Amino acid sequence: MTCLVGHATWNEKIGRTMPVLPATDETIARAAGALAAGGLVAFPTETVYGLGADARAANAVAKIFAAKERPQFNPLIVHVPDLETAEGLAEFGAEARALAAAFWPGPLTIVAPKRPDCGIADLVTAGLGTIALRVPAHPIARELLEKARLPIAAPSANRSGRISPTEAGHVAAELGDIPDVILDGGPCERGLESTVVSVVDDTPTLLRLGAVPRREIEAVLGHSIEIASEDAPIASPGQLERHYAPQTPVRLDATQVEPHEALLAFGPEVPEGAATTINLSAKGDLAEAATQLFAALRTLDESGARAIAVMPIPNEGLGEAINDRLRRAAQAR
Incomplete structure (x- = not known):
């Protein structure tokens, strides 16, 4: 696969060696190898660029938290290739399956009860009994999942609380050479993070507004859906009160x-x-x-x-x- 590369000259632009690589079959395979070896890889999705690690490897996941300076009570989203893989990690009821059928692959994250034998590192889920899952639509993300053959825990590839990256150059500016590879796939199509819906109980709840509008989710479910209150326990990324913030007021x-x-x-x-x-x-x-x-x-x-x-x-x-x-x-x- 050869992708549009909006910042292929980023390494030269900043005048020092950085791990920004045009996304090709060869570099995606290299990124998959880095994930398998416990490394970090930044890659594009249709929403924003993610900073990924093997979701089964606690040591690798810990590198995400260290790189982002992210509080460990803030869970991560696990990216998987399809619904079948997702159902091996979490218990999906009728409404979760309906949402997956309507919006996967795509910018919707579903929070569901975690299977006890799912093999996902506890750090990914912040020790909760739930797990946040998404099947991305971006072709580079999908090829990376195919080549890596492992679930990828991946928050946005920026320092915690800062502006989310929608170009490879943003990742390099935020994280420097911390990722082993930054796959450059050009600007992200959606530019907003995924919408997050909890289907843990009989009342689906919107945990994070995002790239799938609330009305589209309600149309699939056939009923209205409430937004989680500000004082609700953190069960999803994007629930911290101060987030996505520039340095300038x-x-x-x-x-x-x-x-x-x-x-x-x-x-x-x-x-x-x-x-x-x-x-x-x-x-x-x-x-x-x-x-x-x-x-x-x-x-x-x-x-x-x-x-x-x-x-x-x-x-x-x-x-x-x-x-x-x-x-x-x-x-x-």
């Missing part, structure tokens, strides 16, 4: 902007006067905005502005997930 619902601020705009009518402006979608398209969100935040964070002002974004469809990310990014340190 973020101001939400801005209708005016100051000269010292960078502006994250949305829609055709944009206030003037910002130090720099990026419009997530001039035509007001939420799917386009979701794809651009993290890369835009990263660029504005590096602009030198003293604050990032964010225009209002409709809280519907993918706008729910976009606003969730922005709200968490804006939480005071």
